[in-house]
Amino acid sequence: MDDIILEMRNITKTFPGVKALENVSLQVRRGDIHAICGENGAGKSTLMKVLSGVYPIGSYSGDIHFEGKECRFTGIHDSEKLGIVIIHQELALVPMLSIAENMFLGNEQATAGIIDWNKVRRRAAELLRKVGLREDPDTLITNIGTGKQQLVEIAKALAKDVKLLILDEPTASLSEKDSQALLDLLLEFKAQGMTSIMISHKLNEIKRVADRITVIRDGQTIETMDKADVTEDRIVTSMVGRALENRYPPRDPRIGETIFEVKNWSVYHPLHPERQVIRNVDLHVKKGEVVGIAGLMGAGRTEFAMSVFGRSWGVNITGEVFLHGKKADTSTVNKAVEAGLAYATEDRKVYGLNLIDHIKHNVTIANLPAVSSKAGVIDDMGELKVANEYRRKTNIRSSSVYQIAGNLSGGNQQKVVLSKWLFANPDVLILDEPTRGIDVGAKYEIYTIIGKLAAEGKGVLVISSEMPELLGICDRIYVLNEGRIVGEMPAAEASQEKIMRAIMRGQAREEQLERAAS
Amino acid sequence: MSTETAAPAGSPAKASAQDAIKSNLREYGLIIALIAIMLFFQFTTSGILFKPVNLTNLVLQNSYIVVMALGMLLVIVAGHIDLSVGAVAGFVGAAAAVLMVDYGFNPFLAAAICIALGAVIGGAQGYFVAYMKIPSFIVTLAGMLVFKGLLLWLLGGRSLGPFPTEFQMLSAGFIPDFIGPWTIVAPTPNAAGNPTQGTGIVLHATTMIIGILIVALMLWFALKSRRDRESHGYEAEPFGFFIAKNVVLAGIILFLMYKFASYKGLPNVLIVMGVLIAGFVFLTKRMTFGRRIYAMGGNIKAAALSGINTERLTFYIFSIMGALAGLAGLIYAARLNQATPKAGAGMELDVIAAVFVGGASAMGGVGEVAGAVIGAFIMGVMNNGMGIMGINIDWQQVIKGLVLLGAVAFDLYNKKKA
Numbered sequence: 047m048d049d050i051i052l053e054m055r056n057i058t059k060t061f062p063g064v065k066a067l068e069n070v071s072l073q074v075r076r077g078d079i080h081a082i083c084g085e086n087g088a089g090k091s092t093l094m095k096v097l098s099g100v101y102p103i104g105s106y107s108g109d110i111h112f113e114g115k116e117c118r119f120t121g122i123h124d125s126e127k128l129g130i131v132i133i134h135q136e137l138a139l140v141p142m143l144s145i146a147e148n149m150f151l152g153n154e155q156a157t158a159g160i161i162d163w164n165k166v167r168r169r170a171a172e173l174l175r176k177v178g179l180r181e182d183p184d185t186l187i188t189n190i191g192t193g194k195q196q197l198v199e200i201a202k203a204l205a206k207d208v209k210l211l212i213l214d215e216p217t218a219s220l221s222e223k224d225s226q227a228l229l230d231l232l233l234e235f236k237a238q239g240m241t242s243i244m245i246s247h248k249l250n251e252i253k254r255v256a257d258r259i260t261v262i263r264d265g266q267t268i269e270t271m272d273k274a275d276v277t278e279d280r281i282v283t284s285m286v287g288r289a290l291e292n293r294y295p296p297r298d299p300r301i302g303e304t305i306f307e308v309k310n311w312s313v314y315h316p317l318h319p320e321r322q323v324i325r326n327v328d329l330h331v332k333k334g335e336v337v338g339i340a341g342l343m344g345a346g347r348t349e350f351a352m353s354v355f356g357r358s359w360g361v362n363i364t365g366e367v368f369l370h371g372k373k374a375d376t377s378t379v380n381k382a383v384e385a386g387l388a389y390a391t392e393d394r395k396v397y398g399l400n401l402i403d404h405i406k407h408n409v410t411i412a413n414l415p416a417v418s419s420k421a422g423v424i425d426d427m428g429e430l431k432v433a434n435e436y437r438r439k440t441n442i443r444s445s446s447v448y449q450i451a452g453n454l455s456g457g458n459q460q461k462v463v464l465s466k467w468l469f470a471n472p473d474v475l476i477l478d479e480p481t482r483g484i485d486v487g488a489k490y491e492i493y494t495i496i497g498k499l500a501a502e503g504k505g506v507l508v509i510s511s512e513m514p515e516l517l518g519i520c521d522r523i524y525v526l527n528e529g530r531i532v533g534e535m536p537a538a539e540a541s542q543e544k545i546m547r548a549i550m551r552g553q554a555r556e557e558q559l560e561r562a563a564s
Numbered sequence: 565m566s567t568e569t570a571a572p573a574g575s576p577a578k579a580s581a582q583d584a585i586k587s588n589l590r591e592y593g594l595i596i597a598l599i600a601i602m603l604f605f606q607f608t609t610s611g612i613l614f615k616p617v618n619l620t621n622l623v624l625q626n627s628y629i630v631v632m633a634l635g636m637l638l639v640i641v642a643g644h645i646d647l648s649v650g651a652v653a654g655f656v657g658a659a660a661a662v663l664m665v666d667y668g669f670n671p672f673l674a675a676a677i678c679i680a681l682g683a684v685i686g687g688a689q690g691y692f693v694a695y696m697k698i699p700s701f702i703v704t705l706a707g708m709l710v711f712k713g714l715l716l717w718l719l720g721g722r723s724l725g726p727f728p729t730e731f732q733m734l735s736a737g738f739i740p741d742f743i744g745p746w747t748i749v750a751p752t753p754n755a756a757g758n759p760t761q762g763t764g765i766v767l768h769a770t771t772m773i774i775g776i777l778i779v780a781l782m783l784w785f786a787l788k789s790r791r792d793r794e795s796h797g798y799e800a801e802p803f804g805f806f807i808a809k810n811v812v813l814a815g816i817i818l819f820l821m822y823k824f825a826s827y828k829g830l831p832n833v834l835i836v837m838g839v840l841i842a843g844f845v846f847l848t849k850r851m852t853f854g855r856r857i858y859a860m861g862g863n864i865k866a867a868a869l870s871g872i873n874t875e876r877l878t879f880y881i882f883s884i885m886g887a888l889a890g891l892a893g894l895i896y897a898a899r900l901n902q903a904t905p906k907a908g909a910g911m912e913l914d915v916i917a918a919v920f921v922g923g924a925s926a927m928g929g930v931g932e933v934a935g936a937v938i939g940a941f942i943m944g945v946m947n948n949g950m951g952i953m954g955i956n957i958d959w960q961q962v963i964k965g966l967v968l969l970g971a972v973a974f975d976l977y978n979k980k981k982a
Contacts, residue, residue: 358869379871389869397869400862402929411859412870414852422852427792466870 051076051241052210057096057108059089061453066092067106067265074210074258079236080243081256085285085457085485089265090245091135094212098132099125112210129209133199135218135483136395139187146170146183149202173201177231193224200231211235211242217251218483221343221511229255247485249278261285286487294518295490297497301521302333304371305505306387306474311365313346313353313529319361323349325529327365331474331505336496338520338537339509340545346529347509348392351476355389356382369473383412388472390463392479392509394456398463401452405444406433408451408462413470436465441491457488464495474505481515493519513542527552592809593978594922594938597971599816601942605949612952613945616827619820624735624899626944627833628653628892630937632915633922634844635885637936640919641848642881643861643928644693644700646686647912648707652886653893654908655711656682660894661724661903664731671731679890685711686886687879694878708912716905725902735899737832743769767822768829775821779814786810833895840888844933857881861928917964918943921971942967 052074059067067089074080084090095101097110099119110117112128119125122132139148146166155165170183179197181190187198196216203211213232217225225248232242232255246252252259259276261268261284268284313324323346331337339347352359354367356379367374369385376382382389391397399408410417410429417429433447440461444454451462460480467475477496481489496519499506510516516523516537523540525533525548532555533548606613613619632649639646656678663674685707692703726732751764790806824830848854860867860874868874892911897903922939924931943964950960 355869356871378873379869380873383871391869396863397865399866400859400929402862403858407855407859411855411867411872414855418852423846424850424852424855426850427796430796470871 049076050074051113052097053111054093054097055109055111057093057106057110059092059096059101059106065265067096069108070262070265070267072260072267073270074241074243076241077236077239078241078257079232079255080241081252081259082243082245082262083247083249083252083259083281083285084262084268085487088262088285088485090262091214092265093262094132094214094243094245097125098122098130098212126206129207130212131203131206131208131210132212133196133203133214133216135214137192137195137199139195139198141188142186144184144186145174145181145190145198148187148198149173149183149205151202153206169205170201173204174198176204177201178227191224193220193227196220196224196228197231200228209241211240212245213242214245215247215483216244217246217248225251247483249281252276252281253278263287282486285485293486293490295494295497297336297500297519299334299336299500299521301335302503304330305333305369306331306507307368307371308354309366309368311350311354311367312363313349313360314362316359316361323360323529324353327526327529327531329524329531329534331507333503333505334500335522336500336506336508336520338516338523339507339526340513340516340523340549341526342549343511345526347526348478349529350526351389351478351507351509354382355379355387355476358389383470383472386473387476388412388467388470388474389476390467390478390480392482394459394463398466399451399459402450404448404450405437405442405454405462406430406447409433409436409447409465409469412466416469416471432469436469440465440468440495457484457491460484460488460492464492468495468499472504474507475499476507476509478509479511480508481510481512489515513545516545517541525549525552528556530556594935594942598938598942598945601945601949605945605952609949609952613949614823616823618948618952619823620827620831622941622944622948623831623834623837625948626940627735627831627837628895628899629911629914629918629944630837630940631840631888631892631895632885632911633918633936633940634840634933635881635888636915636919637844637922637924637931637933638848638857638881639700639885640916640924640926641861641928641931642857642878643864644878644881645916646689646700646704646882646885647916648685648689648704648711649885649889649892649915650908650911650913651708651711651715652682652685652889652908653896653911654903654906655685655715655718656890656893657897657907658715658718658724658903658905660731660897661727662718664727665724671728675731675734675894678894679887682890682893683883683887686889687883689886690879690882693882694875700882712909715907719903719905721905723902723904725900727898727901731894732898732901733832734836735831735833735895736901738768738828739770739830739832739835741768741770741829743773745769746772765826768825768827771821771825771829774830775818775825778821779817782817783810783814836891836895841933841937848933853877853880858929861930863929914943915940917968921968923975939971942971 050073052072054070054072057067057070058065070089070093072093082090082093092101096106099122102120103118110119112130117125117128140151143151149170150166155162155169167183174181174183177197177200179194179201181194187195190198200211216228220228229251232244235242244252244256253276257273258270259273259281260270261281263285271280307330309328311324311327312322315321315323327350329337339350341347349359353363354376357363357377358379367376369387374385374387376385376387395401400411406429410432414424417432418424430447437444437447442454442458442461442465444458451459454462464480480492480496484492496506496508508516508520517540520537522534522536523545524531525545527549530552532552533545535544602613632653636646636649659681660674660678663669663677664671669677689703689707692698693700746767746769748765748767751759751766754760786806848857856867856872856877859870860872860877864874893908896907900907918940919931919936920926920939921942922931922935922937924935946964946967947960950963955963
């Protein structure tokens with residue numbers, strides 16, 4: 047018989063109006079890496095919140111057994127006492143405190159309330175070595191990158207004598223290299239006998255590390271499979287409830303004249319004005335064309351987009367923007383929108399949505415004049431009609447347009463952001479990581495929307511870190527490296543290798559220039 | 565994806581009466597709390613609270629707090645705070661006194677100048693908050709000190725008054741009875757043949773007519789909005805509940821109007837307040853300007869990236885707050901019939917308390933005009949009731965502080981439960 051460390055039986059959890067989980071059961075074997083996958087809104091995070099005590103006993107039905115004992119958690123403290131530690135998708139670190147301080151937050155190494163700093167540093171250094179992070183424990187969190195922050199989170203979990211580590215989309219915001227390092231670390235922990243549960247959208251990662259995989263769809267367990275039986279297709283089929291033959295919707299591109307053009311665009315860093323982040327970028331988008339910008343993290347893609355869109359980022363911005371062949375003023379967001387530009391942000395929670403307001407108000411906020419009189423009086427019913435129309439068009443899954451945006455799943459939030467910009471009726475849309483943290487099914491829907499926009503004769507500029515995605519949906523791809531365009535290719539001729547080669551060449555050239563300068 | 569479609573948007577959601585009560589409880593909880601507090605004091609003051617003369621006093625005493633609470637609501641929803649409003653009100657009141665008493669300005673001209681002065685002061689503070697990005701707490705704390713000082717300087721230690729009669733009427737006057745009194749029950753004549761005070765029922769007819777008109781308008785709007793919603797298949801509360809709710813509201817309004825009518829009619833300042841309240845409800849609920857304030861308070865970065873000029877909006881909000889503080893200063897000065905060096909001291913705290921008791925969030929993005937007004941009256945009724953009961957000022961403060969804390973705690977508890 048298997049050694050089961052955790053068993054959750056018939057977990058049902060309802061929110062007002064929504065059944066988030068229905069009779070979900072989960073068995074995790076000791077020493078396994080157990081992956082949980084499912085579409086956004088399927089109930090994965092809710093399940094983990096039930097397990098870790100975020101939703102206390104009584105707020106759900108069903109029972110939890112950990113190491114053979116029934117658990118009745120009233121809060122996170124109870125589950126942590128048993129060694130169940132969850133690392134949330136949004137990192138919970140305090141930026142202006144040091145690595146060591148963050149690691150022992152709420153778990154301070156103190157006697158009678160007095161912190162033993164020597165012990166703190168010693169233990170911190172020990173744990174940092176374990177996770178393979180070479181940083182001084184006194185370094186402030188704000189000064190290290192996301193990848194390293196993720197490692198600090200894991201070290202923090204280790205400090206609590208963790209028996210079951212739960213990671214909610216640990217690689218969502220990591221670069222390829224950091225992701226691989228993190229997965230290696232998980233495998234190492236496994237070798238030492240630790241059990242972990244990993245929630246992930248990335249099928250290749252799941253295949254690489256998971257021993258067993260449970261698929262959840264619409265709040266129900268669909269199946270649990272062993273590593274040996276897993277294929278990507280089978281996971282995808284379980285997740286969306288049908289075989290997804292083509293991950294990218296077919297398109298029939300009809301490309302017209304140039305609609306959007308940026309010439310000689312340069313931008314400097316707002317905090318370090320001597321640092322040039324965007325260097326003389328030239329690019330253009332044609333009518334009905336989907337153009338991608340590829341590049342590594344820190345290449346300056348978001349910075350480019352935001353600086354074009356109302357100078358929302360950077361200082362000393364120079365260059366020209368043309369829309370429909372005419373020079374356009376995009377110096378404020380308002381003017382950029384008026385000129386026919388829209389920018390959907392990569393970080394929907396921080397830059398995209400008013401999370402405490404409902405869908406209806408979020409959809410219309412960028413184009414309120416279209417639902418109000420000249421004097422500024424909003425036509426309530428007209429607004430409702432618009433919100434319902436876009437909810438249908440972009441297939442937002444919610445109880446109504448009066449659902450609070452903060453309570454929607456990531457994919458549905460992204461659709462609200464898209465709806466907002468579709469309603470502003472731009473000619474050119476810049477979509478920054480439009481499918482980040484979104485499941486396969488919702489991605490397909492977003493691609494479909496992008497395809498429709500192009501078919502309507504709009505120009506679409508897509509920024510993405512996922513190269514297959516760019517190859518799948520774009521007509522043409524620019525490669526950006528260190529703020530410079532280092533390559534341009536039709537998607538038909540492009541490949542991941544070609545893009546990477548362009549980046550490498552760009553880097554080599556950058557180094558040459560630096561050497562020449564010094 | 566064609567296989568999965570969202571639930572049809574227009575499915576008529578017929579809520580049950582229970583749901584309707586539940587969803588409205590938060591909205592009407594404040595009114596219910598206000599009524600409960602009023603009934604409590606009606607009982608403990610052996611019936612004095614609801615006497616027409618006392619209700620009229622209640623309005624006069626709280627008018628300037630309500631006026632400033634309207635502006636403070638915008639400020640707090642936008643995610644800011646304004647600590648200077650009391651000092652600004654005092655300063656503007658003193659400026660009005662100097663203009664009218666010392667220089668003999670026409671009262672209406674002087675009032676207009678003073679409200680504009682308030683707007684300029686608010687705008688100046690708004691400039692530092694919006695464009696210099698200095699936290700509003702600091703800017704308005706500085707403003708509070710500055711205008712307290714300027715008030716002392718302007719009056720040089722004197723109290724300045726009295727004001728011209730027209731100006732006094734702002735706070736002491738009542739609307740004229742165009743129609744003439746209605747005698748429902750003739751007062752008993754005394755020995756000299758004159759009517760005895762406090763007997764009979766003689767109503768201020770214009771006041772009653774206005775009351776009836778307001779109720780009619782309210783019902784018409786309620787019906788229209790219900791029909792609008794129903795025609796879009798949305799949020800139709802059960803008809804019985806709808807009727808009961810509106811009948812109760814209409815009853816309350818008519819009852820209050822009857823009380824006013826059996827004294828001297830509607831105070832002028834209540835008309836000013838009523839118009840402002842209606843205007844601010846409309847502004848926050850139906851106008852793009854108001855919507856943008858909520859969007860900015862909810863997430864300022866997202867609002868800026870949606871094309872909202874957050875700096876200009878902040879500037880306007882503080883200008884409006886300043887103008888209202890100026891108006892409140894005038895009302896206060898007219899009520900005392902003099903400008904004093906102590907005018908406005910501590911008023912900002914009552915105003916801020918009113919907005920928070922009324923359910924606004926200190927984080928911004930949440931709060932309603934009606935809530936702020938009711939919050940102001942909850943605090944006002946407590947002042948009034950405790951004063952009549954003869955509770956010492958020290959304990960009054962303690963009780964008011966606890967009510968503020970309790971109200972916000974209760975609100976948060978409710979939100980958590982939901």
